Structure formats: C-alpha cells, structure tokens
Amino acid sequence: MSYLMNSSEIIQTIRMIDQQHLDVRTVTMGINLLDCADRDIRRCGEKIYDKLCKTAERLVPVCCDIEQEFGIPIVNKRISVTPISLVAASCASADYEILAGFMDRAAKAVGVNFIGGFSALCQKGLTESDLRLIRSIPRALTDTELVCASVNVGSTKAGINMDAVKQMGLVIRETAELGPIGCAKLVVFCNAVEDNPFMAGAFHGVGEPECVINVGVSGPGVVAHALKECKGEKFDTVAETIKRTAFKITRMGQLVAQEASRRLDVPFGVVDLSLAPTPAVGDSVAEILELIGLERCGTHGTTAALALLNDAVKKGGVMASGHVGGLSGAFIPVSEDAGMIRAAEEGALTIDKLEAMTCVCSVGLDMIAVPGDTTADTLSAIIADEAAIGMINNKTTAVRLIPAIGKSVGERVDFGGLLGSAPVMPLHPGSAAEFVARGGRIPAPLHSLRN
Amino acid sequence: MKAIVSVFAKDARGITAYVTALLAERDINILDISQTLMQEYFAMIMLVDLEACPLPFHELAQWLREKGMERALDIHIQRSDIFEAMHRI
Incomplete structure (x- = not known):
C-alpha cells in the first residue's frame, strides 16, 4: 500500500492517540x-x-x-x-x-x-x-x-x-x-445482541460461526476535541463534525479488526461503533454533551443532545466499516465517565434522566450505584422499566446496577481501574412489590400504530 | 514494509542529523521527509522503507524510543497503513 505523506494528517492521528485518548477499546x-x-x-x-x-x-x-x-x-x-x-x-x-x-x-x-x-x-x-x-x-x-x-x-x-x-x-x-x-x-x-464485544454483556450467540473477531472502538475524547472547534455553530455543523470524527475512529477500528482477523486466521465479525468513556479526564461522553451547549449533563436538553450524538456516531461509522454490529452507539456508564460522576454528585443527573437518555442511546442504566437498602423488588421494577423501553423501541437496553451495601445516598463506591467510582444515587421510595410478585409475561408489543 | 517515523521535541540544533543517522545505522531508507516548527516545538515526519532493516518491528520501535529519550526527543514509528485507513476513502 502506498501512502502519500501528509504531515498534518499524521500529526492529527498521533495527537488523537497521545492526547485525546483514542484507542481500540x-x-x-x-x-x-x-x-x-x-x-x-x-x-x-x-x-x-x-x-x-x-x-x-x-x-x-x-x-x-x-x-x-x-x-x-x-x-x-x-x-x-x-x-x-x-x-x-x-x-x-x-x-x-x-x-x-x-x-x-x-x-x-x-x-x-x-x-x-x-x-x-x-x-x-x-x-x-x-x-x-x-x-x-x-x-x-x-x-x-x-x-x-x-x-x-x-x-x-x-x-x-x-x-x-x-x-x-x-x-x-x-x-x-x-x-x-x-x-x-x-x-x-x-433485546441482547449476539455479537457484542463489550463487557459485561458479551456472549457468543448461537447464530455466530465457530470463532469470530469483533472489535469495539472508542474515542469520546476525540469527538470532544473536534467539537471545541464548533462553538456557537448550528446543529448541522455539530452533527457533521461528529460524523467526520466517527468515520476516522471507525476506520482505525476496521483496520485493527482486519489485521487481527488475518493474523489469527479467524473470520472478522463486526466493528461496534461505540463511544465508550473511561474515568480519565477528557475521555467522557458527558463532556461531549456539555460541549454541545449544556451547563451540566443531565439538565434539560441532554436527551436531545445525546440523540444527535448517538445518531451521528452511527452515520459516520457505518461507511467506515465493512460490517457494523454489536451495540453501536454512545455508552453512558455513570461510574466510568468523569463527567457523569461529577453531574451525579452535583445532583444534576438523576436516575430518571438517565432512564430517558437510554431511550435514545446505546444500552441503558449502566454502572449506577444505588442505596444499600434497595430491595430486590425495586431492582426488579427498575429492570422491568428499562426492558419495556427496549421492547417498545425495538432496541437493546440493559441494566447494570450496584447496590452499595451499607451505604446511602451521596456516599461513594470505588470499583477501581476502568470501572471507576460512583456516587450512590437516590431512587423513588414507593414499593413495587405487588407489581413484581405477579410474575408471568408482559406481552410482546404491536408493531403498527406506532405513537 | 513502509512506516512513518515521527519526531516531536523542543527545537534544538542537530535533531534531524541525529535521527537520520539512527535510521541509517539500521539500514532504513528514507522515502520522504518533512519538518515544521509549531510554536517552539519541532515536528518531523518521515516515510521510511524497512525492507533492509534487520530488527523486528517491536525491537526497532523500542530502540528508537530509547535513543530518542537520550536526547529528549519523542520518536514514534508506526506502519503507514493506519494513516491511509484513517484519512483516505
């Protein structure tokens, strides 16, 4: 492959990796x-x-x-x-x-x-x-x-x-x-997917081949950096900037996926187009939402900003990869995102807003610490709410909650490493015991008359 | 194999001479070279051919990194495919 050298492109790529936390997740x-x-x-x-x-x-x-x-x-x-x-x-x-x-x-x-x-x-x-x-x-x-x-x-x-x-x-x-x-x-x-490369929810579905390589890309820091250049611009420019950045991030993921597949002699499955944050400063999805114009992630406007981000990431990424799959979208794990942690600690980000955000982005209520005395019924009811969003909207939703045993609202739980730390968030006090005790099935929804 | 060598450092005399001598020592041919000053920082990018280089890639990368650190230079070497993939459709 011949490459015509372009210094500014090369410097841009190196800066993305060195300073903006670009990586293959x-x-x-x-x-x-x-x-x-x-x-x-x-x-x-x-x-x-x-x-x-x-x-x-x-x-x-x-x-x-x-x-x-x-x-x-x-x-x-x-x-x-x-x-x-x-x-x-x-x-x-x-x-x-x-x-x-x-x-x-x-x-x-x-x-x-x-x-x-x-x-x-x-x-x-x-x-x-x-x-x-x-x-x-x-x-x-x-x-x-x-x-x-x-x-x-x-x-x-x-x-x-x-x-x-x-x-x-x-x-x-x-x-x-x-x-x-x-x-x-x-x-x-x-609506779990069979080719998700991200944890904790990855499994190898029965429709998959004997062995397969799936790659998850990341890069909230790169998107945030690009958005700093479009302060005050219209949403069209914001969407376009995110698409262009997502394209570059995904091309790199596709290259790594192809190389890994070739060297291991294992078929390439999918690239998962994701913005997966880490607790590192400057690698945050919340920061992107704030750069779109919100004082704090979680305030009014957050759902719309996230919807734009999630859609633009997919549009930019899909042309960059031969096969796209997995969860594909922006993740919002509270403990793994420095901006989300800050917003939750300040009370700007609540569980209700997070639930609304899961309607428009990848996955769901993720890495959220809840009070240690939360009952199993309440946990089940939260799962039911989130599953209903996934079921009705034909998308994957998930729940990863951490009851912080012995701790109450405002205290902090530390998980270490990429899992980060989370403030214990308040839940609603009313009981859902009778609701959960019913058992049985909530029927599958109608697919027409969609309003 | 083609690769990109990039050198970042605070500007000083003799950086280009030092780095190109390192490459020559390992039989690495320079195909293209460009350098710029960004404020007081020096950035040099080279497209190189590793065909005749006797070292395995990871050892070469490690050696260049160490040699760079001796002179406070940040030297990277990467296969050029990554830039091609990211910036060309």
Missing part, C-alpha cells in the same frame, strides 16, 4: 462452546478450559503486535463464549459456578482482561438450565475475577419475562451482599 474473540457439553460437569469444564486455551492462545500476543506496529493502544483483549446455560444444559450437576471457575482459569492462562458468556437467554421462558445458571450467578461472580454474566429477560418479539425479571432482582441483591465487584460484572438485557 476491545478486540473480543467469540468462541463456540456447544461442543463442550458433557453430563459430567467437571469434564465439561475441562473441555471448556482446553478449547479456550487452544483457540485463544495467540489472541493477546497478536493484539500486542498490532498495538506496537500501528501505534494504537488496544485497551482490552477479551473472550466471549456461547451462553453457558446452553453449554451446561446436559450436565447432571446444578453447580454451574464450577464452570465459571474453569472459564476464569482459562482467561488467566491466555491473558485476556475479561471473559463473557456466563449467560442465559430467557426472554420467553426459563429452562431448567437457565434457572440453574441464574442461581449460580452470585457465587460465580464472587469466586472468579474475570468472568462476566448476562441474562436476557425480554425482547420486542417475545415480550418481557417477568419471572426472570423477578429472579434477577434477587440475584443482583444477593451478588451485592457477597461483595461490591460482582454486580459490575452482571448485565440484565432486553
């Missing part, structure tokens, strides 16, 4: 584990361990080579696997945490940052295996370091499985009581 290898089924759960675990170690052996070294050669950081190398409730369905034992242990050891052996797929898909109903998996989640997440769990409780086609929603309230509560980190590795989805 994750290269995630999806691995099918359906062939690891066994009646003996330990044997099943051994097969999982062997397959993961063999298939992902070169993932981390290859990503490190790409980082070196292209000078672009790849922050996370991860593995997603077939939902374990499917893999383990024929096991005689219900102690699925044993399998989480094998996954954790395999992830450590190959050197990845996280492994996702301790998952169940039960939007329409719970199989015996789904129930076993859900009941194993608190111990599995507490006893392992790198395993992430997700449960899909609803979809636009199936409606919302309120029995699963009720279970998940109890599971989040129980996981929180065992330690603060477990809940950060647990996501409850509506």
Whole structure:
C-alpha cells in the first residue's frame, strides 16, 4: 500500500492517540462452546478450559503486535463464549459456578482482561438450565475475577419475562451482599445482541460461526476535541463534525479488526461503533454533551443532545466499516465517565434522566450505584422499566446496577481501574412489590400504530 | 514494509542529523521527509522503507524510543497503513 505523506494528517492521528485518548477499546474473540457439553460437569469444564486455551492462545500476543506496529493502544483483549446455560444444559450437576471457575482459569492462562458468556437467554421462558445458571450467578461472580454474566429477560418479539425479571432482582441483591465487584460484572438485557464485544454483556450467540473477531472502538475524547472547534455553530455543523470524527475512529477500528482477523486466521465479525468513556479526564461522553451547549449533563436538553450524538456516531461509522454490529452507539456508564460522576454528585443527573437518555442511546442504566437498602423488588421494577423501553423501541437496553451495601445516598463506591467510582444515587421510595410478585409475561408489543 | 517515523521535541540544533543517522545505522531508507516548527516545538515526519532493516518491528520501535529519550526527543514509528485507513476513502 502506498501512502502519500501528509504531515498534518499524521500529526492529527498521533495527537488523537497521545492526547485525546483514542484507542481500540476491545478486540473480543467469540468462541463456540456447544461442543463442550458433557453430563459430567467437571469434564465439561475441562473441555471448556482446553478449547479456550487452544483457540485463544495467540489472541493477546497478536493484539500486542498490532498495538506496537500501528501505534494504537488496544485497551482490552477479551473472550466471549456461547451462553453457558446452553453449554451446561446436559450436565447432571446444578453447580454451574464450577464452570465459571474453569472459564476464569482459562482467561488467566491466555491473558485476556475479561471473559463473557456466563449467560442465559430467557426472554420467553426459563429452562431448567437457565434457572440453574441464574442461581449460580452470585457465587460465580464472587469466586472468579474475570468472568462476566448476562441474562436476557425480554425482547420486542417475545415480550418481557417477568419471572426472570423477578429472579434477577434477587440475584443482583444477593451478588451485592457477597461483595461490591460482582454486580459490575452482571448485565440484565432486553433485546441482547449476539455479537457484542463489550463487557459485561458479551456472549457468543448461537447464530455466530465457530470463532469470530469483533472489535469495539472508542474515542469520546476525540469527538470532544473536534467539537471545541464548533462553538456557537448550528446543529448541522455539530452533527457533521461528529460524523467526520466517527468515520476516522471507525476506520482505525476496521483496520485493527482486519489485521487481527488475518493474523489469527479467524473470520472478522463486526466493528461496534461505540463511544465508550473511561474515568480519565477528557475521555467522557458527558463532556461531549456539555460541549454541545449544556451547563451540566443531565439538565434539560441532554436527551436531545445525546440523540444527535448517538445518531451521528452511527452515520459516520457505518461507511467506515465493512460490517457494523454489536451495540453501536454512545455508552453512558455513570461510574466510568468523569463527567457523569461529577453531574451525579452535583445532583444534576438523576436516575430518571438517565432512564430517558437510554431511550435514545446505546444500552441503558449502566454502572449506577444505588442505596444499600434497595430491595430486590425495586431492582426488579427498575429492570422491568428499562426492558419495556427496549421492547417498545425495538432496541437493546440493559441494566447494570450496584447496590452499595451499607451505604446511602451521596456516599461513594470505588470499583477501581476502568470501572471507576460512583456516587450512590437516590431512587423513588414507593414499593413495587405487588407489581413484581405477579410474575408471568408482559406481552410482546404491536408493531403498527406506532405513537 | 513502509512506516512513518515521527519526531516531536523542543527545537534544538542537530535533531534531524541525529535521527537520520539512527535510521541509517539500521539500514532504513528514507522515502520522504518533512519538518515544521509549531510554536517552539519541532515536528518531523518521515516515510521510511524497512525492507533492509534487520530488527523486528517491536525491537526497532523500542530502540528508537530509547535513543530518542537520550536526547529528549519523542520518536514514534508506526506502519503507514493506519494513516491511509484513517484519512483516505
């Protein structure tokens, strides 16, 4: 490939990486584990361990080579696997945490940052295996370091499985009581996607190939930097600037995805067009919203600003990549975004506003610390609200809440590293116990008469 | 393989001579070169050919970084594909 040197382009790229936190957020290898089924759960675990170690052996070294050669950081190398409730369905034992242990050891052996797929898909109903998996989640997440769990409780086609929603309230509560980190590795989805490279919700769907490479890009800092140049301009200019920036970010993700796929001899799946923030200053989605003209993220206008941002990121990114998928959009994890943390601490950003924001952006109520005395019923009701937004709007929504045991509103929970820290946010006091106790299913919505 | 070498530093005498001597020492051919001053900062960009360079890429990158630090220069080397991908349709 011949490149006609253009110094200002080269300097722009280097500045994006060095000063504006441009990186590839994750290269995630999806691995099918359906062939690891066994009646003996330990044997099943051994097969999982062997397959993961063999298939992902070169993932981390290859990503490190790409980082070196292209000078672009790849922050996370991860593995997603077939939902374990499917893999383990024929096991005689219900102690699925044993399998989480094998996954954790395999992830450590190959050197990845996280492994996702301790998952169940039960939007329409719970199989015996789904129930076993859900009941194993608190111990599995507490006893392992790198395993992430997700449960899909609803979809636009199936409606919302309120029995699963009720279970998940109890599971989040129980996981929180065992330690603060477990809940950060647990996501409850509506309309979960099968090719998401981001944690904690990544799993390798059954429609996927044997093995696949999915890449998640990032770059809120780069978008923020570009927007500083358009102060006072019309929204058309703002949207255009975000599109152009998203295009550049995504092209880089596409290049890394192609290289990783070629070197590992594993098919390329998708690039997930995302703006994933980190707690680092200058790498914040909230800062972008504030640059669009809001004094604080969370004030009136935030939903509209986020809608514009989310749409422009997709429009810019989609032409830059051969295959786009995953969650694709801006993420708003409170604890992982310095601007969101500040807005929440000042009381400008509330859970109700966050819920509204999830109607127009990727994913949902993410990394939010709630008071330690929040009941399982309230957690289930929050999940139901968020799942309803996803179901009706035909989009993915998710809930990742952290009940801060022993803490109340205004206190702070620290998770460390990329997970950041979060102030405990207030919830509404009224009980939803009767609502949650009903069980059953909320029917799938009508697809015409859409108003 | 083609790569871009970029050098950033506070302007001083002999930077170009120093860096090009390093490249020559490793049999790296310079195909194109440009340099600018941005305020008091010096920025030099070179398109180079690594065909004859005996070092593996990561060792070369490490060596250039270390040699740069001896003279307070920030030296990067990256495959040129990344710039092509980002700025060309």
